[in-house]
Amino acid sequence: MAYVPLADQDDPHALHDPHSFITKYVWSQDHKVIAIQYGGTAIFVGLIALGLSILMRLQLGFPDSISWIDPAFYYQAVTMHGMIMVVYLLTALFLGGFGNYLIPLMCGTRDMVFPFLNMLSFWFYLLSVIILLASFFVTGGPAGAGWTLYAPQSITAGTPGSGGGMLLMLISLAVFIVAFTMGGLNYVTTILQARTRGMTLMRMPLSIWGIFTATVLGLFAFPALLVSAIMLGFDLVLGTSFFMPAMMQLGEQSTQDGGSPILFQHLFWFFGHPEVYIVALPAFGLVSDVIATHARKNIFGYRMMVWAIIAIGGLSFLVWAHHMYVSGMNPYFGFFFATTTLIIAVPTALKVYNWVLTLWQGNIRLNTPMLFAIGFIFTFVHGGLTGLFLGNVIIDVPLADTYFVVAHFHMVMGVSPVLVLYAALYHWYPKMTGRMYNETMGKVHFWCTFLGTYAIYLPMHYLGFLGVPRRYYEMGNTDFVPATAQALNANITIAAIFVATAQVLFFINIFMSLRKEKDAGGNPWGATTLEWQTPDTPPKHGNWGPELPTVYRWAYDYSVPGAKQDFIPQNEPGEEYEKTFHTRGHS
Template sequence: MAHVAIADQEQEFHEPATFITKYIWSQDHKVIAIQYSITAIFVGLVALVLSGMMRLQLGFPDSFNFIDPSAYLQFVTMHGMIMVIYLLTALLLGGFGNYLIPLMIGARDMVFPYLNMLSYWTYLLSVILLLASFFVVGGPTGAGWTLYPPQAILSGTPGAGAGITLMLLSLGVFIVAFTMGGLNYVTTVLQARTKGMTLMRMPLSVWGIFTASILGLLAFPALLVSAIMMLLDQQVGTSFFMPALLSLGEQTDYTGGSPILFQHLFWFFGHPEVYIVALPAFGIVSDVIATHARKNIFGYRMMVWAIVIIGGLSFIVWAHHMYVSGMNPYFGFFFATTTLIIAVPTAIKVYNWVLTLWQGNIHLRVPMLFSIGFIFTFTHGGLTGLFLGNVVVDLPLSDTYFVVGHFHMVMGVSPIMVLYAAIYHWFPLVTGRYLHTGLGKLHFWLTFLGTYAIYLPMHYLGFLGVPRRYYAMGSTDFIPDSAEPLNASITVAAIIVGAVQIIFIVNLIWSLSKGRKSEPNPWGATSLEWQTPEIPPKHLNWGEKLPVVHRWAYDYSVPGVSQDFIPQNMSEAEVERLKT
């Protein structure tokens, strides 16, 4: 019995005594999770400010002197890279993965606590390297978050010197950090589950995080490989990706490399990355919805299978990002087909969330509001994905604001909605206090409606043919004058939504000390993380004895039982006593 070997092994666990070992060089998964979360939210706020400055330029061109074309491109690049990798990946896997996995499967900690600590500090190093590029000569890279060669490393692109070097190094360091973390998450799920916790009794959050970790472990190497080769192209002058070309009127030393090769590598990482972000969000939102609707998740096994199938399919759809790069039409056909097939398991998940809500005892608390908001934003973002997955529709829409609207809806707003749901849901567990409900509802409505005010008009701009990544439109014949006030209104909405996040931050800080104290299991949840002897859970989580699991995580409103939830660690005998 492998699990006993790790979970109950007789080694001594010393509680860290000093402040430094407890909160700084901590090996406790909960502390590491909070370190990850705070760092990720901090860089996320930097990226949010960057997006605000982009919108200022787009909404009111030529009104702000400090935003020149170079600065604009640098804002675009850093905003995208930070949001996708340093915020979403780090917060969902490093933050929530770290906090939830051991608690939800009934383990005392990650399997390799030291490696876990190292993972966080390596991540912090990658963040510092990334932010350092704001302070070097030439500033951060402005190559676009996809970093396509040849322009990424040619002079003329902002930050082509130290900026891009730091970016590539930072990505490399991040991948090392993620690999250490990911190995930990996967091994912990496979090896440290407590007695009775079979794979099919795990909460969907764990399934999502587990599958996403495997995806990350297999997909990030592609980014590493392309970063290494690009770094060599830049520093040593090899021609892996760089074609023979003229730069600023001079013949470069590069010979016939292939920029398309980079695109393939990048998107072989880039598409699974979408699901590295989405799958944990899918899992978490399933648990939040089931808990606050007091109903078992509809089609649990289908949900698990859908997560696994989406994970597998995500590796064979990457070239749908490259339809305009030019490819054999049969390849385009293949990738369009796989892209549309991936919509099937995804739609199954959406239906199941809706069916879980159907005739549920819905409590419209803040986490539930954000979860329902997620169903809306994800459905809208997903449907535009069907448009873009088809080659003939994608070709005219490619590189327009339609694409910007699509991917912000599906992998920007949606995972953020789930993150907020998760923070409002688990805050009482982490701190023992509630977040303020009134502020939370205000935060939800302004964010939810505000994101629609931002991204719906972008779809329309895209249909008009407004290209993305442009510093300013100037006078362009095919774009009607009405696009200008529309852009201004998007900017106003974006500034409001950005400012609204201050409410959230204030709520977070205020509730930490002044929030209403929560009872041990405030939402009446069944999963193990709420069943610890102390809330918030102490070092090693479970006191003397590990919990024993008797059931799946979704026994809500079971007929004939007086209490509307049965925790996973409650045995049949105890349930008998609850029967009326």
């Protein structure tokens, strides 16, 4: 073969442009297709988890109205709902979905640095989902010990799904972790190494900072889940006693003894607490970009926002035992973790202030993504404040295992990230499809979801104050709970069914808009970041046409005084600045 200088060779991506349906949409190595595969799968399992939550609510609101919801099924529904929502929906959709879609587009690259590994990551994720769903069909049903899978309960005979269901759950988690590690190495390496020229670290949009830090957290935290899953699996299948203490079962001494259940709790929460921020940090990032774009204002305190993301990420590894205050720990230990928990509120509050200050005197466009973003600020402040209560040992002890806790964590890491997901899905829908969604339907969807979730979770705080315990199939002889609690429970169930039904609007909207609505154009929001500046919408394979974009400015040049438009794209050189490194007069 004749020698051809590198500069004269054809673009390698143009050469590998996939043509057949299979390589284009099934075994695809294109980050955008993988993102949509990830997102579609995550939303699919998320809908299953949503259905399970409605079944749980029916039992709680109208006890014994559905005959086949027995205690075993109830606990299995609780467990699968929790695990699917936290790991298989939120983690996968934020990092596998939005991470995959936005990292190369926002950083100005053609694809991830390891496209094959990226494809493998999705197929391993799909495999883990299939294994998890298969557990519905094994003898004894899926795992039913709560999403925390506490040993020895989770693997002791008598707990629903303690055999095959539990084993499949553990295998599925291990496969998920392998998938996440492959994807995560890819995201971090791409962000660090492959940014286009001019894209310095501090010119990256906050979405990328959020996704980046969350991925690093995931890479450090998921090994703890892997270790606990492997050791629990050994205890379950091979009869070791890492976690299994001496127990009497059906009048007989078990063969396993001496293990430490507390060890499992520490390992689990060493994963479990960073997991909260693995879900929250991408949400923080995405919502910052949505707010800045639709408020037509630069994000307030960009550097502080970046540092806060990093600080929250670091601190999230020092707070895990606040989930274990009632496990009988040394008071000094609890004191330490209460303190770190309150410290983490500082950077978090800083972010909230900065979002609000970004809105201040902005030219706010109250369209659907913006409504969801503002809704997020409300629910997040709400859930964050109850977190301060629960972070204190002395308040946590009476409130532990009541509905107050359920209300808190659903508000802060259920509703809040989901509102951001909707904000982000509506915001980037025009880029992903080239179509505009139906604005009216989107707004109706927002108000139903936002007010509906408040109708669900606000009353739950009061149930918690009344001492209504969580995880109970039905109340039984609990005299201290007034009879009115049941009325509240019934109302919550009705609200939950309403909210779940309202989500149909979202699906109708995105599928109908694919055909009917008008072309969105390349940059319908007038946004500055690179993904809105692609030559084609939706972006083609390779994203950028013949030449990669060059970045001349940060991601938030909105409403710059004296500029022609109220936004200046990141790849806009600007006449007076042309290719020189220029410092503006003001700071």
